[in-house]
Amino acid sequence: MIKVIISHDVDHLFAKDHWFRDLIYPKMWVRSTIQLIKREITLKEWWLRCTSCFRKVRHNLDALMDFDEQHGVKSTFFFGMNQGLGMSYKPEEAKSVILKVNNRGFATGVHGIEYQDFDGMKKEYDTFKEITGFAPCGIRMHYVRFDDHTFEKLSTIGYPFDTTEFDKKNNGTRKNPYKVGEMWEFPLTIMDAYLPGKYEEAKEATLDLLEESKRKGIECITVLFHDNQYCEDYQDMRKWYEWVIQYFMESVDYEIVSYNTLMQELM
Numbered sequence: 001m002i003k004v005i006i007s008h009d010v011d012h013l014f015a016k017d018h019w020f021r022d023l024i025y026p027k028m029w030v031r032s033t034i035q036l037i038k039r040e041i042t043l044k045e046w047w048l049r050c051t052s053c054f055r056k057v058r059h060n061l062d063a064l065m066d067f068d069e070q071h072g073v074k075s076t077f078f079f080g081m082n083q084g085l086g087m088s089y090k091p092e093e094a095k096s097v098i099l100k101v102n103n104r105g106f107a108t109g110v111h112g113i114e115y116q117d118f119d120g121m122k123k124e125y126d127t128f129k130e131i132t133g134f135a136p137c138g139i140r141m142h143y144v145r146f147d148d149h150t151f152e153k154l155s156t157i158g159y160p161f162d163t164t165e166f167d168k169k170n171n172g173t174r175k176n177p178y179k180v181g182e183m184w185e186f187p188l189t190i191m192d193a194y195l196p197g198k199y200e201e202a203k204e205a206t207l208d209l210l211e212e213s214k215r216k217g218i219e220c221i222t223v224l225f226h227d228n229q230y231c232e233d234y235q236d237m238r239k240w241y242e243w244v245i246q247y248f249m250e251s252v253d254y255e256i257v258s259y260n261t262l263m264q265e266l267m
């Protein structure tokens with residue numbers, strides 16, 4: 001059976017995280033308006049996205065955890081311990097949210113910013129441990145950034161796994177998990193942001209990726225879905241996520257597991 005791992009990168013927490021800290025709102029207003037003109041999104045979605053800056057909470061973790069829990073999905077959530085590229089909340093602001101996710105039985109790790117400077121990378125690991133009282137389960141870099149030495153450094157720092165490796169040109173990486181020192185690298189197979197925005201097209205693209213993976217003998221599929229899309233603002237992507245989970249659950253070829261259980265099996 002092919003193993004499937006579901007994960008969520010938490011890029012946004014609260015609306016105020018972005019006020020005077022970054023440009024995500026002006027960028028979103030422009031992008032959404034272009035998408036509306038091209039009829040890629042509905043008027044309702046455009047309105048919801050444009051006014052979302054006034055919403056207190058920008059994450060959809062509660063609804064997403066409810067969904068995952070109801071479907072027995074042991075998903076993993078990655079939280080930023082540093083700021084950059086539109087991820088602007090501070091570790092202290094994330095603390096209560098991480099603890100809530102952890103208390104509901106989901107694994108939590110670091111959504112990394114620094115991917116080259118060892119000390120900066122170590123600081124993100126230490127900060128997570130300091131504010132939560134436990135070590136991060138693993139890490140994925142924000143914007144899946146890495147270079148030839150990123151993974152070795154993460155292994156030295158002590159992360160049990162990394163799940164960043166992603167081929168942007170080929171819409172994901174078709175590779176099985178492998179070891180870097182003591183650490184496991186779980187290449188990222190499917191990322192929501194690299195799928196077409198429309199439900200039917202996203203579904204088709206996903207089936208193609210799964211077919212290609214099967215042909216190449218991939219035994220582990222890793223899926224990234226951003227929680228900020230689990231709402232009315234992104235109806236098609238939310239529908240896609242619910243479909244993909246259902247698809248894996250109903251198919252005899254796939255079994256949804258967690259990074260932890262698979263690491264134990266691999267050892």
Ligand SMILES: [Zn+2]
Pocket residue numbers: 009010011087111141142143
């Ligand atoms: Zn991110």
